[in-house]
Amino acid sequence: MTLQEPTLQQVITWAKEAGRIALDGFHQIHHIQMKSALDVVTEIDHACERALMDHIQRDFPTHAIITEETGEVKGDADHCWYIDPLDGTINYSHRLPVYATSIAYARNGKMQMGVVYDPSRDECFSAQRGKGAWLNGKPIHVSACESLQKSLLTTGLPSGNEEHLDRNLRAVRYFTQNTQGVRRLGSVAIAVCYAACGRTDGHWDLGSTPWDMAACALIVEEAGGMVTDLEGNPDYFKSPYDFVAASLGIH
Structure with a gap:
């Protein structure tokens, strides 16, 4: 039976898997392509994206997907995924360890869950609509600053x-x-x-x-x-x- 919606733990697992691909490749010499005069993409961007898309297309084959590198994969627009496999590619290509994998799932146009995984610090930020936000499983809250x-x-x-x-x-x-x-x-x-x-x-x-x-x-x-x-x-x-x-x- 095909699942209709993901669990947050499922998405966290996928994000961490993609993050490990990025971390394992961090010190390699990268094959860098220019997407524009100032924007780049590496083979690691593609590898991370492929890993995430494989999971989604296996478990949720009817869902739509919008990704940074592949673009839009047509599907049921009521169930849509947003993927940035390597947010911070410029940093990554210069071996500056500030980058992350970002993945979100939306139902009927509203985000239901989101995960951002920073493999350099092993920090996993996650949220589920109406249930809260967490860093490595512990609840987080914005600052109380009023000035x-x-x-x-x-x-x-x-x-x-x-x-x-x-x-x-x-x-x-x-x-x-x-x-x-x-x-x-x-x-x-x-x-x-x-x-x-x-x-x-x-x-x-x-x-x-x-x-x-x-x-x-x-x-x-x-x-x-x-x-x-x-x-x-x-x-x-x-x-x-x-x-x-x-x-x-x-x-």
Whole structure:
């Protein structure tokens, strides 16, 4: 009998398997291909993605899948997976150990579970809608910070869109002058999960992607935080995928 929906433990197991592939290959000399003038993909991205897709297509063959490398795999749109097999490929290709596997499952257009696994630190962030968020099985919560001046934020700097870059650099300047600092980690999934567990107080991004944000956005929400577009609207999961994820006190 074909299963209709996954369990969270099932998704965690898959994410950790893909993460181990990335960790095992970390110190190898990689075959790097240019996806664009500034964006790269390695053979490890493809290997991690293939491992995740094999599990989904074996256990849930009718489900739709949207991935960073393969793109869209047609299926039942009421059951859709979002996969970033190696979020932080630029870091990874330079042997900077800040990268993660990100996988999320949505039913009827709503994220139901998300997992972000950082193999370098063996940290597994997970969430299930209505049930909470966890780091290695222990409940997590966003910070209690209520002052922007006391907050530590993260962001991304989009290199392929000059308008987004200019807008974000203005925001970086403002927040650098009005917070305790702004960091750029090079992995959206890890940065947002750090806000979910209170290591930082918030993250904003311009021109993200559905596979970058699907899992980590749910993790923040289930950890007691808020995710919206830049205007404060809760309908953030759509193009151009601009979003803010933060604790309630500073959102």
